[in-house]
Amino acid sequence: MNTLQVPQDDVIEGLARVVAVDGTLAWLAAEQPSACGSCATGSTCSKGKAESATRWCVPRTLAPGQAPLALGEQVRVGVDRSALNRATLTAYALPLVTMLAGVIALQDGGDIWAIMGALGGLLAGIAGARTLVRRWHQALVPVVLGRAISTDSLACSTAATNRQPGTPHSIAMKGAIAVVHKRSL
Amino acid sequence: MQDFLLVLLSTAIVNNVVLAKFLGLCPFMGTSSRIDTAMGMGLATTFVLTLSTGFVWMAEALVLAPLDLSFLRTMTFILVIAAVVQFTEMIIRRISPPLYEALGVYLPLITTNCAVLGVALLTVQAGHGFGTSLLRGFGAGSGFALVLVIFAGLRERLALADVPKAFEGAPIGFITAGILSLAFLGFAGLGGH
Numbered sequence: 001m002n003t004l005q006v007p008q009d010d011v012i013e014g015l016a017r018v019v020a021v022d023g024t025l026a027w028l029a030a031e032q033p034s035a036c037g038s039c040a041t042g043s044t045c046s047k048g049k050a051e052s053a054t055r056w057c058v059p060r061t062l063a064p065g066q067a068p069l070a071l072g073e074q075v076r077v078g079v080d081r082s083a084l085n086r087a088t089l090t091a092y093a094l095p096l097v098t099m100l101a102g103v104i105a106l107q108d109g110g111d112i113w114a115i116m117g118a119l120g121g122l123l124a125g126i127a128g129a130r131t132l133v134r135r136w137h138q139a140l141v142p143v144v145l146g147r148a149i150s151t152d153s154l155a156c157s158t159a160a161t162n163r164q165p166g167t168p169h170s171i172a173m174k175g176a177i178a179v180v181h182k183r184s185l
Numbered sequence: 186m187q188d189f190l191l192v193l194l195s196t197a198i199v200n201n202v203v204l205a206k207f208l209g210l211c212p213f214m215g216t217s218s219r220i221d222t223a224m225g226m227g228l229a230t231t232f233v234l235t236l237s238t239g240f241v242w243m244a245e246a247l248v249l250a251p252l253d254l255s256f257l258r259t260m261t262f263i264l265v266i267a268a269v270v271q272f273t274e275m276i277i278r279r280i281s282p283p284l285y286e287a288l289g290v291y292l293p294l295i296t297t298n299c300a301v302l303g304v305a306l307l308t309v310q311a312g313h314g315f316g317t318s319l320l321r322g323f324g325a326g327s328g329f330a331l332v333l334v335i336f337a338g339l340r341e342r343l344a345l346a347d348v349p350k351a352f353e354g355a356p357i358g359f360i361t362a363g364i365l366s367l368a369f370l371g372f373a374g375l376g377g378h
Contacts, residue, residue: 012221012287030286084287085224091280092228096235100323104189107316111246114315118239126276133281140283 011078015148016056018073026060026069028077028144058144074148083139090132095125189320196324199375202300203332204366209300213333214358216291218344223337225288227330229273231323233295234304237262237269238322241305242315262305270296300329336365 020027056077060068069075102121106113133140202208209230216226241262249255274292278285295301304325308318339361348357 014287079283079287081221084284085221087281087284088225088228088288091277091284092232095276096232096323099235100319103316103319104186107314111315114319115239115243118315118319122236126280130280133284137281137283140281140287142283 010081011145012081012084013076013078013145014142016075016077016142016144018069018071018075021060021069021071024060024068025057028056028058028075030077030142031074056142062144062146069147076145076148077142078145079142080139083136087133087136087140091129094129094132095122098122098125098128188317192317192320193324193327194375196321197328197331198369199372201328201332201369202304202325203329204362204369205373206303207366208303209298209329210362212294212298212300213329213336213362214355216294217333217337217340217358220334220337220341222291223333224330226291226294227333229288229291230295230298230301230333231326231330233266233269233273233292234301234326234329235319235323236273237266237301238305238308238325239315239319240265240269241309242318245309246315258309259302259306262302262309266301266305267296300325332365332369336362339365 015031016028017031018026019029058069062069062075099118099121102117102119102124103114104117106117196202200206203210203213212226212230217223244261244265245255245258249258249261254261270292273295274285274289277289277292304322308321311318311321313321340358343357343361352360
């Protein structure tokens with residue numbers, strides 16, 4: 001989806017960092033959770049590998065008149081909340097439901113048949129979930145909501161927010177930048 | 186069919202893994218600050234719990250019991266659970282890479298969730314068949330997800346409440362969990378004779 005007008009309540013926010021710049025484009029990587037940063041096995045765990053492999057490409061200039069994104073800069077990214085919830089439910093629940101249906105259908109034949117039914121149902125459910133979730137792939141790609149605000153500047157901007165309620169956030173939402181394309185570096 | 190429903194009801198609500206058996210309290214407190222997080226963690230745990238119960242049953246019935254290696258049960262089950270978590274990571278990554286990026290961080294945490302090992306051990310000790318064991322795993326996982334989402338909803342409201350300073354954070358969370366546990370005790374005996 002990557003809509004440019006994202007309602008505030010419909011977005012789950014996270015942080016990403018600019019890991020590479022190339023002319024007018026910048027590549028972003030999702031920020032690791034704080035616990036991952038201190039983990040000694042980060043280089044070998046699959047999550048660490050995934051984060052080092054996936055990059056999101058966006059235009060360097062988030063809004064006209066703003067300075068282009070610099071290397072190492074933090075930005076706020078958002079994912080459509082309802083799409084994420086829908087995809088989560090489908091990815092986890094559908095294989096379980098089909099697996100249990102397979103077991104219940106073949107239970108009377110004994111444990112071996114029940115195991116076969118479970119495995120068959122699980123594989124069918126995974127295939128079905130993959131097909132369904134792929135339809136919502138675009139909605140699950142994050143959009144850039146704006147530059148991340150440090151704690152100090154957030155405290156400074158609180159006064160401005162009080163004068164004009166919601167202004168900074170709504171500007172950031174309206175200026176959401178769609179991902180140009182995804183690639184691995 | 187009625188038996189299946191009773192197994193589900195019993196494991197999900199009456200003998201809830203968190204509020205009746207007090208297993209899995211760490212992720213229960215740690216990932217229940219927001220409903221979105223709780224839902225993701227609850228569904229992932231349900232998936233892993235169901236699958237691991239099935240694979241653990243197979244390991245016990247096809248390998249450990251015939252070879253008289255039951256003393257290796259706990260170690261084997263931990264290995265099986267770790268393998269199932271890794272398998273789940275692969276599945277979610279294959280189904281949708283963006284979904285994996287959003288939720289993948291919770292998956293390794295499930296390996297150390299004592300509720301998964303606890304349910305696997307209790308299910309094998311109960312001596313049921315494969316289908317009933319799988320249903321027990323699914324019921325326990327559903328119960329975990331249910332109370333996680335309920336508790337996350339309560340904590341989102343608690344964040345706006347005027348709580349005395351000494352009770353802010355985890356203390357008021359545990360008090361709320363205790364009251365929720367008392368509420369779930371009301372289901373005790375439901376469906377039994």
